[in-house]
Amino acid sequence: MDARRITGQTKIMLLMADPVAHVVGSEAITAFMRSHGHDFICVPTHVGSDDLPAMIDMLRKLRNCVGSGVTIPHKIPVAALLDDLTPRARGIGSVNYIRRNADGTLTGDNVDGSGFVRGATEAGVNLEGLRVLLVGAGGAGRSLAFALAEAGIRELVIANRDREKALKLAAAVVNVHQDLWVQVADADATGFDMVINATSLGMVGKGEENPIDFETLSPDMIVADVVMSPEKTRLLEAAEQNGCRLIFGRQMMDGQLALLREFMGL
Numbered sequence: 001m002d003a004r005r006i007t008g009q010t011k012i013m014l015l016m017a018d019p020v021a022h023v024v025g026s027e028a029i030t031a032f033m034r035s036h037g038h039d040f041i042c043v044p045t046h047v048g049s050d051d052l053p054a055m056i057d058m059l060r061k062l063r064n065c066v067g068s069g070v071t072i073p074h075k076i077p078v079a080a081l082l083d084d085l086t087p088r089a090r091g092i093g094s095v096n097y098i099r100r101n102a103d104g105t106l107t108g109d110n111v112d113g114s115g116f117v118r119g120a121t122e123a124g125v126n127l128e129g130l131r132v133l134l135v136g137a138g139g140a141g142r143s144l145a146f147a148l149a150e151a152g153i154r155e156l157v158i159a160n161r162d163r164e165k166a167l168k169l170a171a172a173v174v175n176v177h178q179d180l181w182v183q184v185a186d187a188d189a190t191g192f193d194m195v196i197n198a199t200s201l202g203m204v205g206k207g208e209e210n211p212i213d214f215e216t217l218s219p220d221m222i223v224a225d226v227v228m229s230p231e232k233t234r235l236l237e238a239a240e241q242n243g244c245r246l247i248f249g250r251q252m253m254d255g256q257l258a259l260l261r262e263f264m265g266l
Contacts, residue, residue: 004034006041008064011266013042015069016055020046022204022229025069025253032257038266042069049073056081060104066264067099067106072200075110075139082108086263091176092146094139099264109263112140113147115256116226120247122255125222128152135159135187135211136198137169140226144198145169149177156180159187189216196224202233210234219243226252
């Protein structure tokens with residue numbers, strides 16, 4: 001990372017999470033913004049769910065803070081605490097970036113899904129016409145579902161431990177993309193073109209539970225994971241052993257960075 005000085009002129013961005021030890025995206029954001037000439041640093045911030053409202057109020061008062069990233073478990077609850085949402089975030093129902101405006105008001109956006117699509121496209125993956133299994137219907141899963149629909153996939157199957165949450169997401173996507181076949185099912189990868197883990201399973205410190213049965217993977221699949229730490233999750237290791245094409249969490253982050261810079265107005 002660029003070792004330049006941090007002074008009173010440095011633009012600060014937070015990244016709120018709970019837990020926070022696994023967070024590595026702050027380094028990528030800092031490096032990207034500095035590569036574009038900004039005196040900038042992104043700082044991981046451990047914020048518990050009970051403290052989120054107070055933290056959002058404080059963010060309004062931090063005049064040298066451009067905003068904050070938002071990750072597990074705050075992407076959905078934080079949306080109701082902000083002054084405004086972009087149309088994209090409002091439709092998705094979750095937020096992964098907050099911009100602090102000059103008057104102290106806060107605007108939320110979600111570029112998880114758009115970043116994933118951009119990262120996949122830059123990696124040479126054509127999403128159009130694919131049959132996709134999406135595991136997870138939380139903040140990242142919601143964003144991915146809408147972005148995949150916009151990218152022209154043929155079919156979307158959503159698997160989530162809370163089935164009711166998956167059903168609500170499926171209904172929301174169909175309401176906007178009425179020609180897309182969307183259903184809810186178990187996390188069985190058999191027969192899919194692409195499998196995406198949009199949960200925290202596989203993340204450092206999240207135990208040994210896996211998002212799917214690895215035995216259902218086959219060599220003709222594209223397998224993606226939104227988790228960035230570790231870089232190669234258990235899912236991606238199993239997919240690699242099965243001859244699948246891989247998309248890493250860092251590729252989704254890289255796809256987000258230009259969108260983030262645009263949203264922050266930097």
